[in-house]
Amino acid sequence: MIEWDALYKVSLGLYVLGANDGERPAGSIVDAVMIAANKPCALALSCGNLSFTKSCIEKTKQFSLSVLPKDIDPFVVANFGFQSSKNVNKWDNVEHGSLNNLPVLRNALAHITAKVLTSYPLESNTVFIAEIDQAINVRDADNLLYEDYRNYFKNDVIKTFQQYMKEKANG
Numbered sequence: 001m002i003e004w005d006a007l008y009k010v011s012l013g014l015y016v017l018g019a020n021d022g023e024r025p026a027g028s029i030v031d032a033v034m035i036a037a038n039k040p041c042a043l044a045l046s047c048g049n050l051s052f053t054k055s056c057i058e059k060t061k062q063f064s065l066s067v068l069p070k071d072i073d074p075f076v077v078a079n080f081g082f083q084s085s086k087n088v089n090k091w092d093n094v095e096h097g098s099l100n101n102l103p104v105l106r107n108a109l110a111h112i113t114a115k116v117l118t119s120y121p122l123e124s125n126t127v128f129i130a131e132i133d134q135a136i137n138v139r140d141a142d143n144l145l146y147e148d149y150r151n152y153f154k155n156d157v158i159k160t161f162q163q164y165m166k167e168k169a170n171g
């Protein structure tokens, strides 16, 4: 038996994942991230197999993570989590900079870049183990947790996305 209410008790944060598709940056929202080792300093990231960002990471073997603050604009989560980089330049919609040539969110608490050491394919996801090459503490504040998203933030994100799609359709 697998009770998801049990698995939700494993605390996770929310991050914007960044990667490059040639010259164009791609990105998505991820929660499935953990610091996996300190020698080498490494993290584990799990990407859905249908994610375009995942295919970019497989090609370039590198990615960035931007740690989201609790007061993040819900549009950021909608922008990166509810549409695919395959058809949208998501980074054009948010203020961003670059670290090691990878896109990072301006309003994040921390910026991390990593290089893939190995990956493990599962039916739904691919788990990357990656060595951290840079981790910058941008500012100190509370970070957004996946449980915040589920408990109270999700509705705002959905409403913001609906509004964005409406405005897009009306030109």
Ligand SMILES: Cc1cc2nc3c(=O)[nH]c(=O)nc-3n(C[C@H](O)[C@H](O)[C@H](O)COP(=O)(O)O)c2cc1C
Residues within 6 Å of the ligand: 014, 026, 027, 028, 029, 030, 031, 032, 033, 046, 047, 048, 050, 051, 052, 053, 054, 077, 080, 081, 082, 083, 084, 085, 086, 149
């Ligand atoms: C709250 C939340 C958490 C998510 N967690 C993950 C995750 O851990 N791994 C993942 O690959 N996708 C995750 N997703 C889904 C991707 O962000 C989503 O499928 C995105 O549209 C993929 O974009 P891409 O095709 O540009 O990569 C999450 C989405 C949301 C809204």
